[in-house]
Amino acid sequence: MLLKLIDIHKAYPSVQSDNIRHVLNGVSLDIESGESIAILGPSGSGKSTLLNIIGTLDKSDSGEIIFDGNKLENYSEKQLSRFRNQHVGFVFQSHHLLPQCSVIENVLVPTLPLKDPKLKKDCHSRALELIGAVGLVEQKDNLPGTLSGGECQRVAVIRALINKPKLLLADEPTGSLDRQNALTIISLLKQLNTEYNTSLILVTHSHEIGSGMEKKYELKDGQLIQI
Ligand code: ADP
16 A cells, blocks of 8 residues: 545635635545546645645544555654655646746756765666657657747656655646647656556546546545545
């Protein structure tokens, strides 16, 4: 078992009234190493909230997250930051590439904290391998501004994988792409998930996009239901 969520709750104050809104109301989930899952649900159902809690970018009000046998609520902020850098890759709807850096420099950004020259060299070789895997060798020294939206998102995907994370979290990664580019990104995510045994959690409102994953869940009334 790579990741276990137990009875996660999260509420926000409601904008319309004095009430609070229970966005996550007892979410539990188990994910094995190398497994791919889709979390579906309409806009506002709490998908990003859940993904941000899993990635420790946000905290739940109650419940437990166990990653590789470790309870994440026992971690200090420093340990959480190391956990995110080493074990979790993030891909969002926007690629968030640095415009002044080339493709390969963008892919290497998550490795900047590394000090060991041998590790740095290994990362450089891995960056080239990943750039090859997504068909962007000829553009490796180009700036993001010269690439298409789909190509930029391919770079964002491999940047998320450069540190060999055990878990890849993708929040509407195809939301700003046309259908063809969206399907390309999904098949790429699936291919990299299988090749590198990285568990994948994909959040999407689209059943078509979600259908490529091994398991599908729907977030409904704050609860996760397998569909
Ligand atoms: P989804 O990703 O499914 O579109 P979100 O997780 O972004 O849904 O949001 C779920 C609900 O929680 C929405 O009603 C949203 O307005 C509310 N929400 C999300 N983040 C906050 C916040 N920081 N403060 C208050 N309400 C929030």
